[in-house]
Amino acid sequence: MLKLSEIQKNSIAGSVVMFTASFMTGFLLADTKIGGVASFADISAAGALGLPSATAILTGSIIHSIFMRSVGKNIIKISSLILIMIIKLFSETKKDPRLCGFTTAMSIIASGAAVSAIIGEVFYKLIFYIIYGIIAGIGAFSLSTVIQGLNNRFVADFTTVKGYSYAVVYTLSIAALCTIELPLINLGAIMGIFITLIASYRYGCSGGALCGSLAACGAFLASEEIGMAVVLLPVSGIITGYADNRKHTTSAMIFLAVSFMLTVLSGASSDSIDTMLNLLLGALLFSASAPYFSDRLIKTETDVNSGTLALMDKRMKFLSDSVRDVRRQYAKLSDILSSDSDVNNNINGICKEVCTGCHRRLACWKNESGKTSDGFRKVSVMSEISEEKFPYELEECLHKPEIIRLLEKTSHENAVTRLIEMRFSERRKLLLELIKIIEEVIGKAGHQPELRFSDETARKVRNKLEKFNINPNSVTACYNSSERLLIELYFSGSEHSEEVIRICDLVSDELHIPLAASEPVNSGEEVRIRLFEHPKYALEVYGVSMSAENNGQNGDTSHVFGDGTGISYIVLSDGMGSGKAAALESGMVVKLFRRLINSGIDYKSAVKLINSVMFAKSGNEAFATLDAARIDLDTGELTIIKSGASATLIRHDGGIMKVSSSSFPIGIYERSEIFTGSYAFEEGDIIIMLSDGISENEYKFIRELLLQGDDLKLIVDEIYAKSTVFKHDSHDDDVTVIGIKLNTIN
Structure with a gap:
């Protein structure tokens, strides 16, 4: 079956932009050369991209060849593009970088062999086309690897073998752009200068040296003349990186001054004016974009940091x-x-x-x-x-x-x-x-979560706060596995704990990112404030509660809180009996659970510690249940935690699931019994948490409510209203019903 469904998946606007860019790639690179031979950059791009883009590249190449009357000269390139397009019609090579590279290489080799056979030069040209095809295949493999990595997380990951793919794509892109002939300026040189400046400014001399060297290599692949014009680019990048300045405009000025002096010392020529114009345009592009560049786009990791964590x-x-x-x-x-x-x-x-x-x-x-x-x-x-x-x-x-x-x-x-x-x-x-x-x-x-630290962001935050006489003891900024920014601030004693909103606004203004703040957590010596980007999901929570004695104190305690990293907890505890004593027991359990979680202890250890405290605190028989829902607002992952609690109902994918456990309440036995389970939870799904004041006779009624509607408040109110009707005995108990719904943040 033809694989044409890909065209229908993308939005119209995105498809038009991608098709146009691919068409221009084929049109502009049709007659260009790399290393003295016909450029393979457009063939590699067609092999790495999907069917619509490959078709656009082929169309652009054919139209340009017709206008320039170079169809015969480009016959092997056009044949290779046609073969790639045919293969993509019947197989989804786009999803496998290795298959993309193999398809590209074999298309060139087959086209070259066929054309050479026609003109009688098979043995003379075959070795050349094999090498040419392998190099083009490597380019297609690298580009496909880069595209897949960006699609998954939109982050350029240089910490793995994929970093080599980025280097190949960068070098070939510079080479391809350098071959495009424009008056006075060279697009490849401008791009190389821009990226070298970015690397020098963000990553010092090593970044400037690496990106400058790769840019010079790409320029030499295009032509010796263009390569000589930017041959000293790595030196300019190294010196700019060593300057260790903080303002991007200063970096641009240092780079231009160093490049100008090196150009003069190396001997001015008629091309020096073009070179300086390229340098000036690259520096201007850097100055305009540097304030908006974020290290969230690039993932790097030094051996020193990884060794320290290990x-x-x-x-x-x-x-x-x-x-x-x-x-x-x-x-x-x-x-x-x-x-x-x-x-x-x-x-x-x-x-x-x-x-x-x-x-x-x-x-x-x-x-x-x-x-x-x-x-x-x-x-x-x-x-x-x-x-x-x-x-x-x-x-x-x-x-x-x-x-x-x-x-x-x-x-x-x-x-x-x-x-x-x-x-x-x-x-x-x-x-x-x-x-x-x-x-x-x-x-x-000791377990290290998947975090990517950003010293640059931490420095910006500290400098901003110090301008307003807010002096944190420590500032840490990092990106989690979902590439969401997390910032931790530590202050002495209770200093600035009342200024959370102001601190959050100042940091948001500095980083140009809307942030939210968690509640301050006091360790006794320091106060920690966490700032974070909004996660993908948000919770809609609604609950009702009634004491057994109507006007008496409710023995159930519930609380909703987040730990500031994107994990939210909904906690319900039912104290033994009812009234003031039960409220005291359940309140202590919920308060301790929240305190321990916010202090950084995992939920299983927190429950065990609470059990030990409740067991040892008094000789009197006193215990309470614990029922908690732990939800990751980045992924929607749901974990149910129970110690002696009633069943929980989950609506997911059109069905209702009942989660129950036979564990003991907290405080009965010196060894805690805890039930945990992970469940699928997606947008629109609902959780119903109940205290033991709700009879199991009501579960069938609750199922019907969950299957019939999405109004969370209405569902919870109906369950609460029917709680007295479904009682299986005359014993009065506190009643609490909590509904939780997962929504996407727009």
């Missing part, structure tokens, strides 16, 4: 492993001591009082020490003691009545000791659980 990750993992080993050794030692302490104390006490004055002491404890020790160990743990039930190891003992008397005397003391030991055992278990949580927190803290 070392930090390794050290944190090693520390986590060490803490785990200490916990295991402590647990083993604790078990040994707790199991042997009471028995050993009983044996030692009885032996001291009974056996010390016995004339058979040496015979029992020296000649038969193992047998005697086993006998005393057995008798010390017997529930009922009598001479008839004495262990056979102590059959010859002369002081059985005395041993029985001493054991009965200490039985009450042993019972008290065991109760105390049970209490200590609970504390040991709690301590071990806390050590385990610390181990997990340390281990997960």
Whole structure:
């Protein structure tokens, strides 16, 4: 089947622009040369792009060849373009860079071989066309790789092997543009100067040297004359990069001054005026665009930074492993001591009082020490003691009545000791659980998220704030995996915590990016403020709640918050019973969860810490459920978190899913039980969270509501209104219903 659906997928405006650009590429490059032979840049472009663009390039090349009467000279190029277009009609080579390169190379080789056979020069020309086709194939492969990378994230990623593809495309683009003949100016030279200036300004001398060298290489591929005009471009880029200035206009002036001096020193010629004009136009283009250039468009990473992060990750993992080993050794030692302490104390006490004055002491404890020790160990743990039930190891003992008397005397003391030991055992278990949580927190803290740091943006933010007498201790700026800007500001004490909106407005104005701010988080020593670009999605949340006693205090607590990185949490906790005590328990759970999450602890470790706090805080029986929805507003990824909570209903893709768990509430047991699950969640999907005041008899009714409408407020109000109708008993409980809907930010 013909692959023509691609034409219908793009918008009309985008298709027209792309078709026009492709047509001009074919038209302008039809008779150009690279390295003394016909340019293959247009063939590589046709091989890398889709069917509409390949057709436009072919059309432009044919029209130009007809006007210039050079169809015969360009017959191999035209034949190659026709073959590429035919192949694209029946296969989607655009999606695979390797296939794009192979198709381009084989089209040139086949066309060259066919034409050479017709004119009788097969063996003479075949080797040339094989090499020519391979080079063009590499160009098509590189361009296709670059296009795919930009389509996925719209970021030029120089940290992987793809960086070589960008270098190839840049060099060939300069070469192709240099071959276009225009009066006084050269487009390739101007582009090379512009990019070299950008690289020098943003990435210093190394960026200027690299981009300048590649531009000079591309110019030499076009012609020796053009190459000599920009041969000193890498030197200008290096010197401009070493200037380490902060203003783009200053960089442009330094670059022009250095280039002018180098041109004079190398010997002025008739082409020097054209060269200086190209330099001036490139510098003007840089000055106009530099303020709008953002490092979000380019991803770079030095070996030093990656090595530092790897070392930090390794050290944190090693520390986590060490803490785990200490916990295991402590647990083993604790078990040994707790199991042997009471028995050993009983044996030692009885032996001291009974056996010390016995004339058979040496015979029992020296000649038969193992047998005697086993006998005393057995008798010390017997529930009922009598001479008839004495262990056979102590059959010859002369002081059985005395041993029985001493054991009965200490039985009450042993019972008290065991109760105390049970209490200590609970504390040991709690301590071990806390050590385990610390181990997990340390281990997960070493995990490095996919962030790309921007020192340039951090410097801009700091300078802007300092102008208004706002002095942060630390400023960090980075881009997350969705290429969304995140900024973290740290201040001493509670300084500037009341100026979040003002700080956000100042930074937004400086960066020309609309930003939002999270609530300040206080660690006790510092305050952290996070600024962030708006994510792809936003949440619509609506909830209603009613106390069991109508006018009494509601024992359910709910809260909606974000951590400032694009993750939002909707939390619902139901305290045991109802009234003030239940509200206190649920409020503590929600408050602790929010505090720990905002401090940077992952949600699983946060729940475990809260459980330990609730279990140890009081001897009274008090617990609360935890129900949370964690939503990534960049991707829509949904995670449900439950500890003893009621079921959650999710509407997705036209169906309803019920998520429930059999975990215990928080605070019942020293080891927390937490249920987590990840689910698909897209625009328009709805989540319904319920407290245990809602009967399961109402779930069928809720399903019907979710399937019939999209009005979140109406759905929640209907569920709330019917909560009393569906009660399965006369027991009153607090009722809370929360609805969550995922929407796209326009």
